[in-house]
Amino acid sequence: MSKPPFALTNAVLSWSGGKDSALCLHHALQNPNLRLTHLLTTLNEHYRRVAMHGVRAELLEAQAERIGLPLVPVWLPEMPSMEVYEQRMSEALGYLATQGISTTVFGDLHLQDLRAYREQQLARVGWQAEFPIWHKPAADVMREFIDLGFRAVVVCVNDQHLDQSFCGRELDEQFLRDLPAGVDPCGENGEYHSFVYDAPYFSQPIAIAPGEQVHRTYRPATDPDTANNDCYRNEPNPFSAGFWYQDLLLAEGHS
Incomplete structure (x- = not known):
């Protein structure tokens, strides 16, 4: 049986804490057919940080x-298998x-395989x-994000596309103007x-408040050197993808 027109649908939003999920939430809140009830986030259970973004769990809780x-956290081990x-x-x-x-509501933009x-x-x-x-x-998307008054900090950059200087910057008009061609x-x-x-x-x-900046290297499972399953290394490796992370802290006296 099809739903009657304008029936409210209870929904959870896939929340990363970043700009796409934040703008997605804005649009979902404008949808008269949706009732957002929860946020759902995947986190690394060892580091207690948002997967890929490296943001501390307490900052996500503050959001x-x-x-x-x-917030409904999904705690994942380091390098989880698809089964896990x-x-x-x-x-x-x-x-x-x-x-x-x-x-479930998602902030995906263009990746058809991921949507499927x-x-x-x-x-x-x-x-x-x-x-x-x-x-x-x-x-x-970026024009709307900025014009609506969202404020964000860049917390992770892939060093195959952006250098360390982009990490930790305010996500604003100047950041967008400085992006290299092809990004x-x-x-x-x-x-x-x-x-x-x-x-x-x-x-x-x-x-x-800004914490330290760190560089981490992710080694794919096909790398024969990952027998100990330690996927974060500091030294260069031809199989690796490197990322700069800006650690963020709750400012003292605030929660």
């Missing part, structure tokens, strides 16, 4: 508090299903996917990731 939605990833994600969706939720994977995995458990900013041009303005090819510390729907901004 959720200011948004006013409960899907098992833990299934457990999280099972919990959310008990809360009357059957839709998400839709297929959700369909297996009877869920649906929504993509509020799908196929919006990257320049338009997607939204970092859609993994060039950079960000942390949003203020948004139109935050109850108040998050006071942050």
Whole structure:
């Protein structure tokens, strides 16, 4: 039986803490057919940080508090297999299903393979996917993000595309003007990731302070030197992809 027109659908939003998920939430909140009830995030259980972004869990919790939605963390081991990833994600969706939720909202823009994977995995458990900013041009996404008053810091850059000087910078007009040719303005090819510390729907901004910058190297599972499963190294390696991370801290006296 099809849903009646304008029926409210309870939904969870896939939340990374960065610009795309933040703008996606803005659009989802404008949708009269959606009722956002939770945020869902994958985190590294060893480092207690957002997967890929390297942002501390407490900063993510500060975002959720200011948004006013409960955060559902999916804790993942270092370099999880697809089986482990899907098992833990299934457990999280099972919990959310008990809360009357059957839709996940994503901030994906252009990666068709990723969208197809998400839709297929959700369909297996009877869920649906929504993509509020799908196929919006990257320049338009960034223009809207800045014009709406979002504030963000770049917390991770892929050193195959951007040098260390881009890490830790404010995500603003000057940052976009300084991007080298060929780099997607939204970092859609993994060039950079960000942390949003203020948004139109935050109850108040998050006071942050910069920590240290570190360089980490990810070694794919096919690298024969990864027998000990330690995927972060400081030395160069021809099999590696390197990333600069800007650690962020909650400013003293703020939560």
